[in-house]
Amino acid sequence: MRDGLQRPLRDLRVSVTDRCNMRCTYCMPCEVFGRDFVFLRRAELLSFEEITRVARQCVAMGVRKIRLSGGEPLLRHHVERLVEMLAGLLDVEGKPIELTMTSNGVLLAKRARALKEAGLTRLNISLDALDNAVFQRMNGGRAAVASVLEGIDAAQAAGLTPLKVNAVIRRGVNEREILPLVEHFRHTGIMLRFIEYMDVGVTNGWRLDEVVTAQETLAQIDAEYPLQPIAPRYPGEVAKRWKFVDGGGEIGVIASVTQAFCHECSRLRLSVDGKLFTCLFAAQGDDLRGLLRSGEDEAANDEALRQRVIATWKRRTDRYSQLRLVRTEMPREKIEMSYIGG
Ligand code: SAM
Ligand code: SF4
Ligand code: SF4
Numbered sequence: 001m002r003d004g005l006q007r008p009l010r011d012l013r014v015s016v017t018d019r020c021n022m023r024c025t026y027c028m029p030c031e032v033f034g035r036d037f038v039f040l041r042r043a044e045l046l047s048f049e050e051i052t053r054v055a056r057q058c059v060a061m062g063v064r065k066i067r068l069s070g071g072e073p074l075l076r077h078h079v080e081r082l083v084e085m086l087a088g089l090l091d092v093e094g095k096p097i098e099l100t101m102t103s104n105g106v107l108l109a110k111r112a113r114a115l116k117e118a119g120l121t122r123l124n125i126s127l128d129a130l131d132n133a134v135f136q137r138m139n140g141g142r143a144a145v146a147s148v149l150e151g152i153d154a155a156q157a158a159g160l161t162p163l164k165v166n167a168v169i170r171r172g173v174n175e176r177e178i179l180p181l182v183e184h185f186r187h188t189g190i191m192l193r194f195i196e197y198m199d200v201g202v203t204n205g206w207r208l209d210e211v212v213t214a215q216e217t218l219a220q221i222d223a224e225y226p227l228q229p230i231a232p233r234y235p236g237e238v239a240k241r242w243k244f245v246d247g248g249g250e251i252g253v254i255a256s257v258t259q260a261f262c263h264e265c266s267r268l269r270l271s272v273d274g275k276l277f278t279c280l281f282a283a284q285g286d287d288l289r290g291l292l293r294s295g296e297d298e299a300a301n302d303e304a305l306r307q308r309v310i311a312t313w314k315r316r317t318d319r320y321s322q323l324r325l326v327r328t329e330m331p332r333e334k335i336e337m338s339y340i341g342g
Helices: 048-060 079-087 112-118 132-139 145-158 175-185 214-224 298-315 320-326
Strands: 011-015 065-069 098-103 122-126 164-169 191-196 227-230 240-244 250-254 267-270 275-277
Touching: 011 048, 048 065, 048 079, 048 267, 048 298, 065 079, 079 098, 079 112, 112 145, 122 145, 132 145, 164 175, 175 191, 175 214, 191 214, 214 227, 214 250, 267 298, 275 298
Parallel strands: 011 065, 011 267, 065 098, 098 122, 122 164, 164 191, 191 250
Antiparallel strands: 227 240, 240 250, 267 275
């Protein structure tokens, strides 16, 4: 199944909660997501059964990889049960799907083993600094580096590997953390990836001059630890990979701002409350919750769901990041990443 720009559907990203135990300045700044912020009510969230029903239709239409995200996915009660339900899905070739999660790692130390046992294949953990003061400046003072490192150790011990650690670099805040992070994760088998700071949502006050480009990051690392490019493993791999010439492992860069990869983007997103979004920067999604709860018999309802997934994907022509490179005026209305799943 191809979209309007001939891209196949391969990935599904599911936001399981819009809540988070951190307040990263680039994602859920405290000034906006403060005490008075109204998060979605429990009844508004898709249930695990509803998520699984949508996922099953997406898998039947070509999805091979599902990532659980948020918000902080480990804040969703009993998310391990959802993992168990999704882990049983087989792709169109009859192979088990790849089931992954992106987490800030703070609650991971106690949960890693259960996630593995429930069937999670791999895990990405976010960590923007090793210096605790810098990290807390990035995350609104909510979490310490030590708790994330404990989570990373637990994930490795549980076999949720190969583990990836993602760092967003924001100029003037944490660009001095690039080399310490590299030094910490070299020779560990963990792949560190640097993500360019993106203009997701409308609350982070994004400015282009705060983006530390992948090129700058690579130059900084290469000057200290010479790098060599590695060929992509599959078409559409978003991270460009590099290996250390001295055998210290590899790193990745995700240049979503300076080297847009929309032409290969095969990702559909399901929001916390059941809307399908065809781009991270979209303003509107296609509501499936009404349909899921419409009370028809389940088989007819599943067929209707499948038709909606097909129609949504076929209509898709999004390429926001490519347009951002050439246009000065971009849409002002965009959804927040915590709601749609980063
Ligand atoms: N809470 C989990 C976490 O932080 O890993 C999962 C959700 S979070 C939205 C997913 C990823 O999006 C994180 O790696 C985070 O750093 C990244 N992210 C959030 N806002 C971003 C932005 N404005 N630019 C680039 N990456 C961003
Ligand atoms: Fe929470 Fe993740 Fe967003 Fe940080 S990036 S505020 S940890 S959802
Ligand atoms: Fe995909 Fe939209 Fe990002 Fe382009 S901007 S890569 S279409 S999510």
